[in-house]
Amino acid sequence: MALISPDFAAFLYLVSGVLFILALRGLSHPVTSRQGNHFGMAGMAIAIVTTLVAAPASDGMGWVLLVLALAIGGGIGAVIARRIPMTAMPQLVAAFHSLVGLAAVLVAAGAFYAPIAFGIGEPGLIERGSLVEMSIGVAIGALTFTGSIIAFLKLDGRMSGKPVMLPGRHLVNAALGLLLIVLIVTFVMTESALCFWAIVLVSLALGVLLIVPIGGADMPVVVSMLNSYSGWAAAGIGFTLGNTALIITGALVGSSGAILSYIMCKGMNRSFISVILGGFGGDTAGAGPAGAEDRSVKQGSADDAAFLLKNASKVIIVPGYGMAVAQAQHAVREMADKLKAEGAEVKYAIHPVAGRMPGHMNVLLAEANVPYDEVFELDEINAEFAQADIAFVIGANDVTNPAAKEDPTSPIYGMPVLEVWKAGTVMFVKRSLSSGYAGIDNTLFYRDNTMMLFGDAKKMVEQIVKAFD
């Protein structure tokens, strides 16, 4: 039936794997990134067509189902990709991870019930090695599925970002992990369907329990980690199928997610383990911490801010998650345009963990047509705050907290922060004096050179823009 030899098919899978590598390589610079994405699409097309040609569906019904599934899935995907607002990228990526996880589970189930189609033996007599690979793939896939759903619910605000601390959760998780290992061993020995589904169930439960206790502030790590898991799940399936494209992709995605998790952890000065164990930070608590009242805060109006900004020659804008929530990126760009028209130099400073996923702020600024060569990373720009007249902090909080440098007792001590306080004046656009996700008071609010601009980020910036004229 096959139109091409297995050897040639294997070669084509290798080509598609190489194209995926080039897709990631392209992302080293915005200019080459678009071409990289096209390499990725080409790699995917080659992998799909190769499979269809090398192992065509056995009957007409098979083809009908194939086309139907591709059309429905592709249609849904295309519509989502077009409609999704950029501010919702973190939850979209989490949702997509859950789909990869579930797809991996279903593929493993397919391989389990029809091993001949996958060339891994007869039903009941599947090769032992394949059973090991299959069970590991299915366990990681199921864990990724439910874990990503929880991450999605938290990021989408359908579930509180507060960590949910179940009693004895470490013990329960350890017991479930042990049970999972026992089940995998039993499954490999007996090849029982019951065991297969037990592995799925336990992994599903583990996915929920592992992510539920992790707070909203740690979501960038969680999303990257689940990204990594979805890669390992794909690699597990790749081993079962003996497919090079899948193995290469799994390894690429797995290491990519792991590196991003590492960068995020470093950005928060936290260990990966402490993030996984969870319990850190919650939703923005209503009131500020006790004792906040007796310290004085300098409050300013939009007019005051506009006056100062107009006379500034160098302004650094520090965006954070609050800007995303208020959808204020376009208003910020407009303000920057006005400042530039007045002759000021405007730059943007982005902390690695600003927002809810790696690179979140960069995408939002790009959406608002901010040129990427005006946007700088922490290391590149930190030294420049001392020369800036104004640091304009909008929707960021913890990433500017001087306590990380000055107060060894602070929970965020040692975390790399943007040294906004070195600027002539710090403007803080914020709803209230409440603490950030880390739940820590920001001493910056009470400094002499700080001006608080209370209100909704978008409205405040729009008012400032108006006050310019």
Place this chain on the structure above:
Amino acid sequence: MASIEVNQAVEQARAAADAAALSAEQARHAAEQAATLAGGVPDGLADAAGAAVHMASGGLVDPFIFRLSIFVLAIFVGYYVVWQVTPALHTPLMSVTNAISSVVIVGALLAVGVDVVGHGTALARGFGFFAVLLASVNIFGGFLVTQRMLAMYKKKDR
């Protein structure tokens, strides 16, 4: 006399063959160990694993070892490539890795295309159908949303 020499020569040849077989076996062992270790170990080991696998391939090597070599080397490739990605593009990186990990669709296509004869094959086809559906949501959604994002990254007009 001559026959004794021949016997000796045969004996020596046999010993040499044994030694060769032993070293091949050792190389294979080393390859397995190196490959399992290489996950968290720097550079040189990957090369060593590759070389060892190559040496051992004179004998019969389990296909698993070849897959493992590809896997381990791909992790290294991924490691170096991803560190080169500019932080500004970390979000597109996540969406594109998400799209390419949907290459699991390859397995799903096999499951849908299965010969529906034996026990459980209809079930496999059903699983395959949903897997193709989910993976294609991801493939189209992932690549297109990445494209949309990347189109927004622009330089200064001047």
